[in-house]
Amino acid sequence: MNGFASFIASPWGSVLAIAGMTLVTFLCRIAGVVVMSRVRITPRIERGLRALPGSIILATILPVVIDNGWPAMIALAAAIIAMAVTRIDIVGLVAGLGTLAVIRAFG
Amino acid sequence: MTLMPPALRPHFSYSGLRHGARAALPAFPGFIMFALAFGTAAAQKGLSLGETLGLSGFVYAGASQMVGLEIWQQVWTPATILTIMTVTAVVNARMIMLGATLQPWLKHEPLPRTALNLFLLTEAGWLIGTRYHTEGGRDVGVLLGCALILWLVWLVATFAGFFAGALVPEPRRFGLDLVMPIFFGVMLVPLWKGFKPALPWLVAGLVSLIVHALVPGYLFIIAGALAGVVAGMLIE
Numbered sequence: 001m002n003g004f005a006s007f008i009a010s011p012w013g014s015v016l017a018i019a020g021m022t023l024v025t026f027l028c029r030i031a032g033v034v035v036m037s038r039v040r041i042t043p044r045i046e047r048g049l050r051a052l053p054g055s056i057i058l059a060t061i062l063p064v065v066i067d068n069g070w071p072a073m074i075a076l077a078a079a080i081i082a083m084a085v086t087r088i089d090i091v092g093l094v095a096g097l098g099t100l101a102v103i104r105a106f107g
Numbered sequence: 108m109t110l111m112p113p114a115l116r117p118h119f120s121y122s123g124l125r126h127g128a129r130a131a132l133p134a135f136p137g138f139i140m141f142a143l144a145f146g147t148a149a150a151q152k153g154l155s156l157g158e159t160l161g162l163s164g165f166v167y168a169g170a171s172q173m174v175g176l177e178i179w180q181q182v183w184t185p186a187t188i189l190t191i192m193t194v195t196a197v198v199n200a201r202m203i204m205l206g207a208t209l210q211p212w213l214k215h216e217p218l219p220r221t222a223l224n225l226f227l228l229t230e231a232g233w234l235i236g237t238r239y240h241t242e243g244g245r246d247v248g249v250l251l252g253c254a255l256i257l258w259l260v261w262l263v264a265t266f267a268g269f270f271a272g273a274l275v276p277e278p279r280r281f282g283l284d285l286v287m288p289i290f291f292g293v294m295l296v297p298l299w300k301g302f303k304p305a306l307p308w309l310v311a312g313l314v315s316l317i318v319h320a321l322v323p324g325y326l327f328i329i330a331g332a333l334a335g336v337v338a339g340m341l342i343e
Contacts, residue, residue: 009182024193
């Protein structure tokens with residue numbers, strides 16, 4: 001076993017694993033900013049970027065919510081309605097979680 | 108906030124830091140639940156407190172921390188280190204898009220502060236920052252204040268989970284297993300600007316469903332979001 005391999009096999013290996021995970025995660029975090037600072041923003045690209053935040057949200061939650069069936073869908077609807085009416089995010093969140101808890105308690 | 112802030116120029120203030128820390132409150136339940144679960148799982152897996160807090164404090168990305176536990180090793184080799192780095196990168200690649208949306212807001216910031224802001228970038232903090240930005244806010248302090256407090260909450264809850272995980276009640280009973288998707292849905296509302304601007308979102312949602320059905324892992328997020336961008340570029 002050479003020096004490097006035996007170093008990795010020591011408890012320092014965990015430190016190296018965490019450092020490696022930290023490095024690649026940080027690269028993911030900065031990559032979008034670095035790339036966009038080098039792209040010339042045409043009107044077309046700007047339209048695409050405007051659609052991005054909502055697209056990220058829907059792409060993230062839709063499969064998860066559908067996987068969890070109709071209680072999750074009703075809870076999500078309740079959360080969105082409460083938020084649309086009150087515009088207070090914590091109210092929307094509580095409405096959604098409360099609805100889900102009630103459905104599960106009786107379902 | 109009914110009045111539009113006077114300055115639409117990006118800036119940074121310490122009152123913004125406090126504002127951001129307060130605005131982060133709705134993200135606390137999701138952060139606490141997830142970090143408690145992570146701390147508990149890490150302790151069960153036999154990680155030391157230092158390793159557990161190291162993952163939460165430096166990697167600071169819940170899904171990849173959980174997946175990382177699955178392939179955690181007692182004795183590491185270069186191959187297993189490379190594997191865990193690759194898996195982490197794949198799970199966290201979706202963050203590239205969060206950064207892309209923030210770039211116009213951050214482009215005049217000093218580099219060290221942007222590095223810190225991005226080091227602390229999470230979906231929840233991004234959601235709160237994006238809402239603030241959509242409503243006309245440009246104080247980068249809000250983004251950083253939100254990020255700092257969420258990082259602290261994450262660390263404290265990881266610590267609590269590591270020692271008291273067995274005492275945590277079943278999250279399903281309170282609907283807390285779905286707290287993140289519901290929070291995401293809530294934060295979609297302030298972005299709503301009418302049906303037509305939301306058409307790309309629909310495309311994003313449909314594509315993510317299809318990819319999720321066909322491909323395992325987290326690829327559906329990136330695929331859906333990119334489809335939304337393309338749809339946004341094509342729709343006049």
